Amino acid sequence: EKKLNQTHYGMEQVKEKVIEYIGAEARNNNIASPILCLVGPAGVGKTTLAQSIAEALGKEFYKISVGGLNDSAVLNGHRRTYLGASSGKIIESLLRTKTNNPLILIDEVDKMVKDYKGDPSSVLLDILDKSQNQNFVDHYIEEPFDLSNIFFLLTANRTEDIPYELYDRLEVVELSSYTLFEKIDIAKKYLFPKILTDHQINHKDIKILDSTLKEIIIGYTKEAGVRELQRILTTIVRKLIIKENITKVKIDSQMVQELLGSPKYTITSLLNKPSIGVVNCLGVSVAGGQVLPMEAIFYEGTGQIKITGMLESIMQESVAVALSYVLASKEKYQINDYYFKTKDLHLHFWDASSKKDGPSAGIAIVTSLISLATNQTVPSNIAMTGEITLNGFIKKVGGIKEKLIGAYNSNITKIYIPKENHFDLLNIPKEITDKIIIKEVECYDDIYLDLFKK
Numbered sequence: 001e002k003k004l005n006q007t008h009y010g011m012e013q014v015k016e017k018v019i020e021y022i023g024a025e026a027r028n029n030n031i032a033s034p035i036l037c038l039v040g041p042a043g044v045g046k047t048t049l050a051q052s053i054a055e056a057l058g059k060e061f062y063k064i065s066v067g068g069l070n071d072s073a074v075l076n077g078h079r080r081t082y083l084g085a086s087s088g089k090i091i092e093s094l095l096r097t098k099t100n101n102p103l104i105l106i107d108e109v110d111k112m113v114k115d116y117k118g119d120p121s122s123v124l125l126d127i128l129d130k131s132q133n134q135n136f137v138d139h140y141i142e143e144p145f146d147l148s149n150i151f152f153l154l155t156a157n158r159t160e161d162i163p164y165e166l167y168d169r170l171e172v173v174e175l176s177s178y179t180l181f182e183k184i185d186i187a188k189k190y191l192f193p194k195i196l197t198d199h200q201i202n203h204k205d206i207k208i209l210d211s212t213l214k215e216i217i218i219g220y221t222k223e224a225g226v227r228e229l230q231r232i233l234t235t236i237v238r239k240l241i242i243k244e245n246i247t248k249v250k251i252d253s254q255m256v257q258e259l260l261g262s263p264k265y266t267i268t269s270l271l272n273k274p275s276i277g278v279v280n281c282l283g284v285s286v287a288g289g290q291v292l293p294m295e296a297i298f299y300e301g302t303g304q305i306k307i308t309g310m311l312e313s314i315m316q317e318s319v320a321v322a323l324s325y326v327l328a329s330k331e332k333y334q335i336n337d338y339y340f341k342t343k344d345l346h347l348h349f350w351d352a353s354s355k356k357d358g359p360s361a362g363i364a365i366v367t368s369l370i371s372l373a374t375n376q377t378v379p380s381n382i383a384m385t386g387e388i389t390l391n392g393f394i395k396k397v398g399g400i401k402e403k404l405i406g407a408y409n410s411n412i413t414k415i416y417i418p419k420e421n422h423f424d425l426l427n428i429p430k431e432i433t434d435k436i437i438i439k440e441v442e443c444y445d446d447i448y449l450d451l452f453k454k
Helices: 002-007 012-027 046-057 089-097 120-128 180-198 210-220 227-243 253-260 313-328 338-342 362-374 400-409 419-427 444-451
Strands: 035-039 061-065 103-107 151-156 170-174 206-208 249-251 278-285 288-300 305-308 343-349 382-384 414-418 437-441
Touching (some): 002 046, 012 035, 012 046, 035 046, 046 061, 046 151, 061 089, 120 151, 180 206, 180 210, 206 227, 210 227, 210 253, 227 249, 227 253, 278 362, 305 313, 313 362, 362 382, 362 444, 400 414, 400 419, 419 437, 437 444
Parallel strands (some): 035 151, 035 170, 103 151, 414 437
Antiparallel strands (some): 288 343
16 A cells, blocks of 8 residues: 555555455455556556566566457467467466566556467456366467466456456446546656656756646646646656756746747646537546547538537447437427428538447437537536436436546536536546536436526
8 A cells, every 4th residue: 555655646446446446465365355446548557567566575576468369378378289379478477577476567557469370368357266276278388377376467448348257247437537637746756757757857947837737737637537647747858958057947937938949738728608508528538538529510402411520439429319218208398490491401410520429328319419409508618428318317327436527627517417427526526516517417408407497
């Protein structure tokens, strides 16, 4: 616990899970416990957390990446009859670490591929399961070897993409995106001091203001974790080494722009005033939660529907469901369907260069259509997420914490989420829940009465 607190900021629930797991293993090494799998966006600290665990336990550390792997022989070895045959990565890791009880990190298990060459996930089961791996046989060595002393740790970016047969045996520990304030604290307490130490610079010679760190995070990084932030801070220090006589340097906003140039990113630009047909959706990408505005318009036509914004199949189905619900509820919401029959409808999702998928934009699409059909505006400082059904019920969606962080970073002040996601709010940082009004809704009538009928 002391080691993890020294190297990683926050993550109380993650650390607690890890410590509980290790405590049980220490009490009974033969306990049939599931394998820990750290799940979270890139850059939130999964690999470094594994390294800290290995260091705290005094174990050798070895990392195996299985992203894109489709040949199971890479894990359990090739038979000697093949040209260029060799042992698998598991035996190779033992040869490299020169011990039979290292900590082995198996990275990106959600990106393995199953095809005609083999199924790596089924081989991983034999390797990870303590009831099976006591007599693991590598095809190259052809002798049983006991893997039960190895501490296996897995990582993935998305829970949904982990093969089911493997997921069934894992204990998933989720690492979520960092808030802006968490990133500032991490930079102050961990990243910047380490960068100065690595470059042999006295910590009293270079100071960086909190306001400057905030500008760097917003203007020069776009990520869920802090990996890009570390690179930017390292770049600043390197440029200072070349340009400045490093004594009593204070890094401010002006100096950052001189060293790095103009900012690359801005907060998602929202409209400054309420608009008809424009609604803010909440989504999750590799860079964490973000606000994705969408808009709808009518124009002269014959009742056709056009959808743009690089949408995948599930999102296109959400549009169809939302449209059916709106037309079926036209009397309740006082909608004249004349426009839907005589004009063309165009729905567009902003940030058209990135792919979008999932059902969580359902209630935003309904809101956009009702706003357009009834000529009522939607405030620009609200956002929403939730799957809509044909009868108007709002169903649970994933990534609530990331979405709330994205909404907070984009100056959203009010959001609608499914009531089924109530327990997800228990893990939301207080600085977010204090600044954003969160409305939990069961059916679309709850949104309509709050947003349009006042």
